[in-house]
Amino acid sequence: MAKRGPAPDVAPxxxxxxxxxxxxxxxxxxxxxxxxxxxxxxxxxxxVFEIEYDPALERDVQWVFITRLKVKGDxxxxxDEKGRSYLLSLLEPEIEEVG
Numbered sequence: 001m002a003k004r005g006p007a008p009d010v011a012p013x014x015x016x017x018x019x020x021x022x023x024x025x026x027x028x029x030x031x032x033x034x035x036x037x038x039x040x041x042x043x044x045x046x047x048v049f050e051i052e053y054d055p056a057l058e059r060d061v062q063w064v065f066i067t068r069l070k071v072k073g074d075x076x077x078x079x080d081e082k083g084r085s086y087l088l089s090l091l092e093p094e095i096e097e098v099g
Contacts, residue, residue: 007065008081012069014071015034015074017038018034020071022069022078024065030064032066046088048086065080065081066079066080
């Protein structure tokens with residue numbers, strides 16, 4: 001029975017008073033959340049990517065977690081464990097895979 005290690009801890013990033021985090025739990029794989037720094041309330045959750053599970057394999061060995069968040073200008077760059085990068089406009093939150 002194959003098992004994977006724990007989900008990586010990802011440093012949060014700050015953008016215009018929002019603390020953006022990758023919760024990295026089995027229930028939140030591929031999601032980022034924005035929290036208001038002043039009120040500590042969740043502003044939004046975005047699904048950056050989703051996993052298509054193979055029913056013949058154990059789910060936990062198929063998990064792919066976010067490893068890095070970076071803000072540059074008005075964009076959030078998200079990197080996953082497979083090295084794929086995604087770009088999220090923080091002005092108009094649409095997600096695009098960039099590599």
